[in-house]
Amino acid sequence: MNETETSNSAPLANSDSDKLAAIDLGSNSFHLIVSRMAHGETRTLERLGEKVQLGAGLDEESNLTEEAQERALNCLRRFAPFLQGIEHDNLRIVGTNALREAENAQEFLDKAEEILGHPLEVISGREEARLIYVGAAQTLATQKGRRLVVDIGGGSTEFIIGEGYDPLALESLHMGCVAYSKRFFPDGQITTKRYQQAILAAKNELLNIVKPYKKLGWQQVVGTSGTIKATAAIMEQNGWTEHGITRGPLNQLAKHLLRFKQLDDIEMPGLKPERAKVFPAGVAILQAIFELLDIEHMEFADGALREGILHDIVGRNAHQDIREKTVRALIERHQIDTLQAENVAITAEHLYKQTKKEWQLNSEDLHLLLIWAAKLHEIGLSIAHSQFHKHGAYLLQHSDLSGFSRQQQGMLAALVRSHRRKFPISELRLQPAGIQQALIHLAILLRLAILLNHSRLDDAYTDVKIEVKQKQITLTFNPDWLEDNPLTVADLEQEQAYLDNAGFTLSFQ
Numbered sequence: 006m007n008e009t010e011t012s013n014s015a016p017l018a019n020s021d022s023d024k025l026a027a028i029d030l031g032s033n034s035f036h037l038i039v040s041r042m043a044h045g046e047t048r049t050l051e052r053l054g055e056k057v058q059l060g061a062g063l064d065e066e067s068n069l070t071e072e073a074q075e076r077a078l079n080c081l082r083r084f085a086p087f088l089q090g091i092e093h094d095n096l097r098i099v100g101t102n103a104l105r106e107a108e109n110a111q112e113f114l115d116k117a118e119e120i121l122g123h124p125l126e127v128i129s130g131r132e133e134a135r136l137i138y139v140g141a142a143q144t145l146a147t148q149k150g151r152r153l154v155v156d157i158g159g160g161s162t163e164f165i166i167g168e169g170y171d172p173l174a175l176e177s178l179h180m181g182c183v184a185y186s187k188r189f190f191p192d193g194q195i196t197t198k199r200y201q202q203a204i205l206a207a208k209n210e211l212l213n214i215v216k217p218y219k220k221l222g223w224q225q226v227v228g229t230s231g232t233i234k235a236t237a238a239i240m241e242q243n244g245w246t247e248h249g250i251t252r253g254p255l256n257q258l259a260k261h262l263l264r265f266k267q268l269d270d271i272e273m274p275g276l277k278p279e280r281a282k283v284f285p286a287g288v289a290i291l292q293a294i295f296e297l298l299d300i301e302h303m304e305f306a307d308g309a310l311r312e313g314i315l316h317d318i319v320g321r322n323a324h325q326d327i328r329e330k331t332v333r334a335l336i337e338r339h340q341i342d343t344l345q346a347e348n349v350a351i352t353a354e355h356l357y358k359q360t361k362k363e364w365q366l367n368s369e370d371l372h373l374l375l376i377w378a379a380k381l382h383e384i385g386l387s388i389a390h391s392q393f394h395k396h397g398a399y400l401l402q403h404s405d406l407s408g409f410s411r412q413q414q415g416m417l418a419a420l421v422r423s424h425r426r427k428f429p430i431s432e433l434r435l436q437p438a439g440i441q442q443a444l445i446h447l448a449i450l451l452r453l454a455i456l457l458n459h460s461r462l463d464d465a466y467t468d469v470k471i472e473v474k475q476k477q478i479t480l481t482f483n484p485d486w487l488e489d490n491p492l493t494v495a496d497l498e499q500e501q502a503y504l505d506n507a508g509f510t511l512s513f514q
Contacts, residue, residue: 024050025095026088027314028081030125032060032103032159033183033283034231035077037084038311039091047315051087055080056279060103060160060183068109074116081120088121094322094369097314099136099410100127102160102181111437124439126410130177133310134163135327135407138172140313141229141306150224155294156309157232157287159183162294164214166221174221175405178210182232182287186268189286193268200263200289207293215297226300229309231280232287237305238275250303252295259288317408327408332377335406339387341380345458350379351465353454357447360473364446374413375447378420379454385421398422412437416444423448424455428507449478449509456496478504480513487513 023042028035039051057080062073069077088096098117104110104127114125128136137156145152151173156163160181166174189203228237228250236258240246245254262285265271271281294300320326336343353375361367385397402418409417419436423429433444457466470481480497487494501511 022092022095024091025315025318026091027096027311027318028084028098028121029309029311029314030059030077030098030100030104031057031310032101032161032181033058034159035059035080035084036311037087038315039087040315042319047319053084053087055083058159058183058283060106060181061187063103063106066108067106069103069107069113074113077113078116078120081117085121088123093123095318096123097318098123098125099133099310099314100125101133101310102130102158102177102179102184105130105411106160115438118439124412124437126412128410129405130161130163131175131405132407132409133161134165134175134177135172136313136317137163137229137310138165138167138175138313139170139316140308140310141227142167142170142308143312143316144306144308145227148225151222152225152227153218153223153298153300154227154229154306155233155303156229157182157290158230159283162210162290164218166218166223174218176214176218178213180207180210180290182283182290185286185290186283189289190268193282195263195265195268195285197263200259200285203286203289204293204296207290208297211293211297218298226303227306228291228303229306232284232291233303233305235276235280235284236288236291237303239273240275242275243273249305250291252301255288255292255295259292262288326373328373328377328406331407331409332380335381335384335404339384339400341383341386342461344463345461346380346383348458348462348465349382349451349454350376352457352467353379353450355465355467355469356450356454356471359471360446360450363473364443366443366446368443371443371447374416374420375450378417378424378447378451381417382421382424382451382455394422394425416440419444420448420451424451426503428452428503430507445507446473449504452500452503453480456500457493459493459496460490476509478509478511480511482513 024039025042025047026037026039028037033056035055035057037053038049040047040049057077059073059077062070064070098121110127117125138154141154151166151168154165154167158181160183161177162180164176165172185203189199237250239258240250240254241248245257262271268282271284276284317327336346357366357372357375381401382397384400385393385395388396398418398421401421402414406414416436419433423433430445433448434441436444457469468483472479497513504511
C-alpha cells in the first residue's frame with residue numbers, strides 16, 4: 006500500500022458504538038481515519054492513506070477510466086475491514102473534485118458502495134472548504150484574530166478565512182497538483198517554461214478571490230494536506246526554515262526542482278517517492294498563492310478534510326447539525342412562511358411515524374430529509390408563484406448548502422419538486438437506485454402533509470390516521486370532519502388521481 010500511515014497493522018474487529026470513521030476520497034489520495042469518542046473528545050485509533058490519483062484517471066470526456074476505478078476500488082477493499090462494527094451514523098465517506106468532475110461518477114459510487122456497505126457522498130467545493138477549516142481548527146491552538154487556511158488537493162485548492170471555529174469566507178478553485186501535473190507536465194518532462202505556465206494559470210484562478218480575501222484580512226496563515234506538508238518537511242529537513250514555509254526558501258525549492266529534467270528523477274530529503282510526480286505542480290500553485298496573497302510565512306496543520314468530517318459526525322450525533330443551521334438560514338433568506346413550514350413539518354412527522362415501519366423508512370437521514378423538505382417546500386415562492394415547486398427544486402439543487410452533500414441536495418430538491426401538481430415519479434427514479442423507493446414514499450407523505458394544512462390554520466393538522474400496505478394508502482379522519490371540510494375533500498380527490506397515475510391507491514374515510 007502506497008503512502009500508508011497506520012497505528013496498528015490489524016483491522017479493528019470489535020463493535021463499539023463510540024467508534025467513528027471518515028474516508029476522504031481525494032483526487033490524489035484516499036484517506037481513512039478511525040477514532041473513538043472518549044470524555045467528549047475523539048482519539049485516533051487508525052489512520053491510513055494511499056496514493057490513488059483518481060483525478061489523473063479522467064479521460065478526455067471526463068469519465069473515470071476502468072484502470073483508475075480499479076485502483077480506487079482496490080484501495081477501498083483494503084480500507085473495508087477497518088469499518089467493521091462501526092454504526093451507520095458514525096461513518097461518512099466523502100468524495101471531492103475528481104468525483105465532482107467525473108461524468109460516470111455514479112457508476113464508480115455504486116461499485117464502491119457495494120464494497121464498503123455504506124453510501125458515498127460527493128460534496129461541493131465550498132462544503133469541502135468548510136470541512137477542511139473545521140478539521141484544521143480542531144488541531145490549532147485557539148488564538149484571537151482571523152486565519153487563512155489553504156489546502157492544495159489533487160484537483161482543487163480550497164481557501165478559507167475563519168475566526169475560531171467559524172469560517173467566514175469559503176472558496177474552492179479549479180487547480181490541484183494532479184490536475185496541473187496532467188496539464189503542464191503530461192509527458193513527465195520539467196522545463197522552466199512549463200513551470201512558469203503553471204504559476205500563471207494558478208494566478209489567473211486566484212484573481213477571483215484576491216481582492217475580497219485581502220479586504221477581509223487575516224493574522225495567521227495555515228496550510229493543510231500533502232503538498233504543503235511535503236513542502237514544510239523538505240524545508241525543515243534541509244534547514245531552510247525552523248518550522249513551516251517562508252517565501253524565500255519556497256523560491257529556493259522551486260529553483261532546486263527545476264534542476265531535474267524528469268518527474269521520475271525528483272528525489273529530495275523529506276519528499277516521499279510517490280508524491281514526487283505531482284510535487285512540482287503543487288509547488289507552482291503554492292508559489293502563486295504566496296505571491297498574489299502576499300504571504301510571508303505559512304504554518305502546517307495536521308487537521309484537514311477527514312478530521313472535519315469526524316467533527317461533523319460528532320456534531321450531528323450531539324444534535325448540533327450544521328444542516329439545521331443551513332435550513333434556518335434558507336428560511337430566513339427566502340422569507341418562507343415559518344408558521345406554515347412548521348405546521349407542514351409537524352404533520353409530515355405525524356404521518357412518518359405511522360408509516361416508517363411498513364415502508365421501511367427507519368433511517369434518521371430519511372426522517373430529517375422529510376422534515377427539511379417540509380420546511381423548505383415553499384422556498385420557490387421567492388422567485389415566482391407560478392411553478393414555484395420547480396423554482397424551489399432548482400434553488401436547492403444548485404446552491405452551496407453547508408453540511409449537505411450533492412446527493413442530499415439532489416434528494417431534497419427532488420422532494421420539493423414533487424410536492425404539488427402531477428406526481429413526478431419518473432424524475433424521482435433518476436435518483437440513486439438504493440434510495441428511489443424511499444424518496445417516492447417520502448414525497449407522498451410530504452404531499453399529504455401539505456394538503457392537510459392547505460387552509461393555513463394556526464395549528465398543524467394531526468387528527469388523522471394513516472395506514473399503508475405496499476402501494477395502498479388509507480387515511481382515516483374523525484367523524485364528520487370530511488363533511489365539514491369540503492375543500493380538503495376536493496384536494497384529496499385530486500390527489501387520488503395524481504397518485505393513481507404513479508401506481509398508488511389513496512382512499513379516505
